[in-house]
Amino acid sequence: GAVVSQHPSWVICKSGTSVKIECRSLDFQATTMFWYRQFPKQSLMLMATSNEGSKATYEQGVEKDKFLINHASLTLSTLTVTSAHPEDSSFYICSAPSRDSGERGSYNEQFFGPGTRLTVL
């Protein structure tokens, strides 16, 4: 089946530091991954599309220099929150479409990671 993992599941950091969040597709390859942000009791907002071997595509209003995305391989995308501030505290979720065509989904079914809760003090 298609499984997406994220690491860490939660992180607390000091203001001004950088935090890296990893998103891995464990049993399939993903040329594309999506990064979402979820504020408390709100919906998921797409931040950017991560593309293996090329630059990420950012949504309007998302700072490219603050949220660095690197899709280093077909199974790994990373989101680095640079110079984090308290307003960056949020729940960050990645997803990846899978070619799995079994009980757990069909081609281009999207599978979500469990999320990373970032708290910036």
Added chain:
Amino acid sequence: GNSVTQMEGPVTLSEEAFLTINCTYTATGYPSLFWYVQYPGEGLQLLLKATKADDKGSNKGFEATYRKETTSFHLEKGSVQVSDSAVYFCALRNSGNTPLVFGKGTRLSVIA
């Protein structure tokens, strides 16, 4: 652009009550429609989906029918359980590798 509107929560029901969570959408073309569920402290899980008009998605007693004429995809369950307490998100996707567009989510609390 594409958008999803779902009913505001929170929704509080007694066990075995009937559940409806309304969802309407605006989209170009013929999107696929989804309901995702997020249990407390967990990530999103696909609950059900429908890929074309008049399709009915169903899972764990939940159902939703893709209504093109009313651009709706309302979620229903005949008898809710305490374990159904979660946040439910309606979402759409136009095609292939495009990202999902989510509604704001509806928090459901089921009390015994």
